[in-house]
Amino acid sequence: MHDSRSARRVRRKAPYFFLSYAPAPVPGGDSEAEDLEPDKDVEEFHADLLRAVAGLSGSLTLPSLGYLDATDRGGPAMARALQSSHCFVPLITRRYFIDGYCGRQWTAFVNRARRGTLVPVLWTPVPTTARPLSVDLGLPSPDRATTPTHVDPEALSRYAKGGLYGLRQYPGGSDYYDQCVRRIAQCVVEAALGSPEPAPGEAEFADLDVPDAFDTSFWHPLGIAVLAPDIHHLPPGRSDTKYGREPRDWQPFSDGLSIPLAERTAELARNLGFAPEIRTYDEAEDVFLGRRETTSPWILVIDPWILHDRGALDRLRAFDARDLPWVTVLTALADDPQTRRAREELQELLESALPRRLSSGRFIQRGAVAGLDNFEAFNRRFIELADSAAQQYLTRVPLTSSTSHSASADPQGDQEAQP
Known part of the structure; x- marks a missing residue:
């Protein structure tokens, strides 16, 4: 039974996840153009998440498991990955919510004809008032019968206060960081295994000519x-x-x-x-x-x-x-x-x-x-x-679990009356 399930996993072709983040622009450059600073920490997190997803899924095709939106912003590879990925993993920072490109990616993903899952990851702290959408920024947890991977209470606390980047910088926090990455990977794998593969001939995005989900009207x-x-x-x-x-x-x-x-x-x-x-x-x-x-x-x-x-x-x-x-x-x-x-x-x-x-x-x-x-x-x-x-x-408006959020309808997700 285990071998059969692993084989089914290996045969999956669509990326398990699409990692979306807002790069820091080069001084004087354009954040929506090609003048972007490579983010070493984000790239390392992407690599760590790939390895964790591979270990949980039994896949041997490591590079194709997840797409990092970085150098090909707006290009055909990005469009294909956004269209086909099972999960959308936004790396949440203050900058993320003011990046119109990220906002359009969010809109495009949640409006796909085929259902997908949002798995938000808190990278650095973001005040409630800086979030134009209702985003649960607690560490994601699987919502099926799966037993969540263990995460120490101290790791959860530090994640909530400083995000995953804060855990990376915390002296002696490498074990906490690894625990959180494994939990995020578990949510990605669970969601991916529960969603269908793209149908043959499924229409792809021609561009990101869609509204910014983080527009000030929200x-x-x-x-x-x-x-x-x-x-x-x-x-x-x-x-x-x-x-x-x-x-x-x-x-x-x-x-x-x-x-x-x-x-x-x-x-x-x-x-x-x-x-x-x-x-x-x-x-x-x-x-x-x-x-x-x-x-x-x-x-x-x-x-x-x-x-x-x-x-x-x-x-x-x-x-x-x-x-x-x-x-x-x-x-x-x-x-x-x-x-x-x-x-x-x-x-x-x-x-x-x-x-x-x-x-x-x-x-x-x-x-x-x-x-x-x-x-x-x-x-x-x-x-x-x-x-x-x-x-x-x-607290008066219960937030939908980040891993159970179906991204098939409203481009604003669970709209906060927040902020």
Whole structure:
């Protein structure tokens, strides 16, 4: 039985896997042309994966088992391999998601008439907000009755934090790296043995004239809600210099730009890979109180001056009573003298409105709720916490296992409402 199965494996002609990655461009060159830096570490990983796949599959035709997309970007050999390979193995890095060529490869593979399998491999860390698709970046694991090859818990932890490249660089991590490569190979072989060979005469790609799966139109949605007074509803005695006709016109920080904080936050969000939508608290309250399902993570930006209004105070208490880890709260303390003088009073109002947020969570989360008194501090906290909100949101949307993901339909795969 074993010999027969091995023989069947050896007779397979299509590559088991297509390794897709984004090379580093030569300074001044074109990343989609031929001016590409050879990546020694990627080439070595490709060779290691070939050997592991060969050992598990019983194949003796080592070079034809897997295709490394490197020097023939866009050429006929690439097109043939992408069309026929059983698995698509994207080597995930930050650069990968901004490489239009990789995005078109992804689209072409998942839209093939013949089903294939995605086996993403984390090469270097990528924040959630830099991923335009829902990609499970845990170490792949076979999802059939096969017993997964052993991987030490420490190897899994280091893989999650630093990727496969990090394991290669970790002193004494060669065994961990080898364990992860064998696990990835196991997933590739299992998927390949479960998929059909290309049919004779199957049409090949003429080119990659397909949409980029990582186009900015697929960025993660992010809600930005503003809870602040407008110029017609200010607390008694509050100066109107920081306010406009709507809550979203509020400008707590003075730097001469005359741009509302909500718009500046949205621009910062776009730089992080989000597709932001600005709302007032009134418009977002149904989501925050559970009356409407959320479709994205949220940032709630608060002006504590509004808490002089008893109605606003009670509404924020109701929000605080709910467990909403996918909502990040940042309080902006205006930089005018009146706010500085009222700092203690405003802090008491915040403690009354948001007791749970101010007493639980990480230190930087509590600090963001307690108040940020300049735009630089606000920026830093937003960058640190926005990805956390996105990750918390994603725990509400189970990700499809990377090895069981059928790449036969939607070019965006399991679309994140992320990011």
